[in-house]
Amino acid sequence: MNYSLTHLKELEAESIYVLREVAAQFERPALLFSGGKDSIVCFHLARKAFFPGNVPFPLVHVDTGHNFPETIEFRDNLVEKYGAKLIVGSVQKSIDEGKVVEETGYNASRNSLQTVTLLETIENGKFDCAMGGARRDEEKARAKERFFSHRDDFGQWDPKNQRPELWNIFNGRKHMGEHFRSFPISNWTEMDIWQYILHEKIEIPSIYFSHQRECFKRDGVWYAACDFMKRKPEEEVVEKTVRFRTIGDMTCTGAVESTASDLQQIIDEVASTRVTERGSRIDDKRSEAAMEDRKKQGYF
Amino acid sequence: METIDSKAYLDMDLLRFTTAGSVDDGKSTLIGRLLYDSKSIFEDQMEAIELASTGKGEEQVNLALLTDGLRAEREQGITIDVAYRYFATPKRKFIIADTPGHIQYTRNMVTGASTANLAIILVDARKGMVEQTCRHAFIASLLKIPHIVFCVNKMDLVDYRQEDYEKIKSDLEAFASKLEISDVRFIPISALNGDNVVDRSEKMPWYEGSTLLYTLENVHISSDHNHVDCRFPVQYVVRPQKDEYHDYRGYAGRIAGGVFKKGDQVMVLPSGFTSKIKSIDTLDGELDEAFAPMSVTITLEDEIDVSRGDMIVRENNSPQAEQNLDVMVCWLNPKSLVPNGKYALKHTSKDARCMVKEIKYKVDINTLHRIEDDKEIKMNDIARISLRTTSPLFFDRYDRNRITGSLIMIDEATNETVGACMVI
Numbered sequence: 001m002n003y004s005l006t007h008l009k010e011l012e013a014e015s016i017y018v019l020r021e022v023a024a025q026f027e028r029p030a031l032l033f034s035g036g037k038d039s040i041v042c043f044h045l046a047r048k049a050f051f052p053g054n055v056p057f058p059l060v061h062v063d064t065g066h067n068f069p070e071t072i073e074f075r076d077n078l079v080e081k082y083g084a085k086l087i088v089g090s091v092q093k094s095i096d097e098g099k100v101v102e103e104t105g106y107n108a109s110r111n112s113l114q115t116v117t118l119l120e121t122i123e124n125g126k127f128d129c130a131m132g133g134a135r136r137d138e139e140k141a142r143a144k145e146r147f148f149s150h151r152d153d154f155g156q157w158d159p160k161n162q163r164p165e166l167w168n169i170f171n172g173r174k175h176m177g178e179h180f181r182s183f184p185i186s187n188w189t190e191m192d193i194w195q196y197i198l199h200e201k202i203e204i205p206s207i208y209f210s211h212q213r214e215c216f217k218r219d220g221v222w223y224a225a226c227d228f229m230k231r232k233p234e235e236e237v238v239e240k241t242v243r244f245r246t247i248g249d250m251t252c253t254g255a256v257e258s259t260a261s262d263l264q265q266i267i268d269e270v271a272s273t274r275v276t277e278r279g280s281r282i283d284d285k286r287s288e289a290a291m292e293d294r295k296k297q298g299y300f
Numbered sequence: 301m302e303t304i305d306s307k308a309y310l311d312m313d314l315l316r317f318t319t320a321g322s323v324d325d326g327k328s329t330l331i332g333r334l335l336y337d338s339k340s341i342f343e344d345q346m347e348a349i350e351l352a353s354t355g356k357g358e359e360q361v362n363l364a365l366l367t368d369g370l371r372a373e374r375e376q377g378i379t380i381d382v383a384y385r386y387f388a389t390p391k392r393k394f395i396i397a398d399t400p401g402h403i404q405y406t407r408n409m410v411t412g413a414s415t416a417n418l419a420i421i422l423v424d425a426r427k428g429m430v431e432q433t434c435r436h437a438f439i440a441s442l443l444k445i446p447h448i449v450f451c452v453n454k455m456d457l458v459d460y461r462q463e464d465y466e467k468i469k470s471d472l473e474a475f476a477s478k479l480e481i482s483d484v485r486f487i488p489i490s491a492l493n494g495d496n497v498v499d500r501s502e503k504m505p506w507y508e509g510s511t512l513l514y515t516l517e518n519v520h521i522s523s524d525h526n527h528v529d530c531r532f533p534v535q536y537v538v539r540p541q542k543d544e545y546h547d548y549r550g551y552a553g554r555i556a557g558g559v560f561k562k563g564d565q566v567m568v569l570p571s572g573f574t575s576k577i578k579s580i581d582t583l584d585g586e587l588d589e590a591f592a593p594m595s596v597t598i599t600l601e602d603e604i605d606v607s608r609g610d611m612i613v614r615e616n617n618s619p620q621a622e623q624n625l626d627v628m629v630c631w632l633n634p635k636s637l638v639p640n641g642k643y644a645l646k647h648t649s650k651d652a653r654c655m656v657k658e659i660k661y662k663v664d665i666n667t668l669h670r671i672e673d674d675k676e677i678k679m680n681d682i683a684r685i686s687l688r689t690t691s692p693l694f695f696d697r698y699d700r701n702r703i704t705g706s707l708i709m710i711d712e713a714t715n716e717t718v719g720a721c722m723v724i
Contacts, residue, residue: 048584
């Protein structure tokens, strides 16, 4: 018998370990769930971690109101299928209550407004640890994250003063009012996620697969034509065969032209693409340190 | 379109390695080179760093900008925090913990080293072995990284001379012989030009060993885990509130050592009660056996009281169960260790408190000599101390098991992790 694990099995074991540590060390953890593939994989891992028990924490979705309808439908089906508990924080509500001001103009996005709603949802739910499906390979500021990431009582991240994280011993001790973010799939790459989804036969929203869609082009990126985005006069709507590599808001997630209609085709496409998945996310392109700045304020 | 063989992808194993070196030894450049030459850098990342390099008025594309993710790091041109990077070749998948060489950030090197199978230590060919090199090699050996590769970098700046390399190599060998390292290798490279990183260097025909990437792809790692001593720290008790699992009590955890089989006679610590393994459960079905580092759920034949912090072991092979233990500590905090001070402690899934009973000696990292007259333990110091814990810990020597032999000390006022301890 050869006592070695493949890398995906080792990553799975590590993530399950992290999820169980969170459940054991915190009183009210929650899993941030966007309906994107990474949070879907996190939920799948959570089912594994606590089997045959139920997942012992709720899913928290910060709804910008600008989601793809397919994502919301998928989320609701998943919650029903597995009897999960869902808590929705609404950015629209934060806008209506005057807590945030909607951006205007052609590139208006609710992406940065999410942070306020997220922190408020965490506070209202008295959650002491919010888990998320962020991966270190996604973005250079995320490459510096810990599995257990401390947030001060303003929900802020201090990247220069992080607690050292040694072996697999996670220090989740905190003072009143502080909370943690935890990232169980920190060590997975985009390719790992896709291979795992294929191998484990995990369901994902339809918009990851190739489909026909009304799109328009801005700054070289195809966007889904929708009511949430104001088009410039020269931005013409055309029907394209596209799919989405990541799922964020309709206003900040670009489509890629693709005919990949099953997981194996997506994997082949991911393997041959020379642009990162966040390359189609304009929220990261606002400045060189866009992600770091948002994370410091409490962005996921 | 290139097709990925998904079956082959599922068969790859995982190597975690750390990189260390002094400031300007070219760590980030080396990582950039590995990522670039193994085609793991994407066009938009390349464009972004090209733009940033020109913005800073640099002539060549600065590959270091790939890993220096924080604003302060890019501004100061140094690496502050551990950055994790990922790449894969058809043979293996790699996780790199890129750790800073800056002296006050040694705690990050310890962090990166704690989970690594292999350490790359960079040495500048012009400077040879310096204080930082000794420190890094010592930390790597202290943390029992099984494989250490010294890369003598910037060979281009010494005209690829063999004598320069051989001199540094023999200095390093002399120093390494004083440390407990099971596998040491040496490779002359130029990270900037790519010599002996992925491709064999044409400028150094005198070097007959493997390139760095070949070494990373082929080093034997499957015996890096302990598969002898059965250790299962209970992390979480699964009690489903479901009718079909009415009396189910599952002990969830990650195997820290050994092989557990269905039907095995086991003992639970600290109670000492014995039972048999009834099942090893996963969502994908029952398993006949499980080994480190798998995450599983174990059920026992008998109803005995087991909770988080307990450990399931084989009856005839127990860890030490003691309240007094000696450890090597690496101090991680600007606030010095308080003699006779009390700290919180975490060891596997167990929480306890401890008191520092005695500071035995500090280690001079350059000479490896013991310092017995100065016992103030400051940040980055490494020392041997004696602890007394509030309740018995179940541990093995760190060189026997990196999981059951390690623990962290926590300042109870600030909650910061202040000490990394290895049981001796």
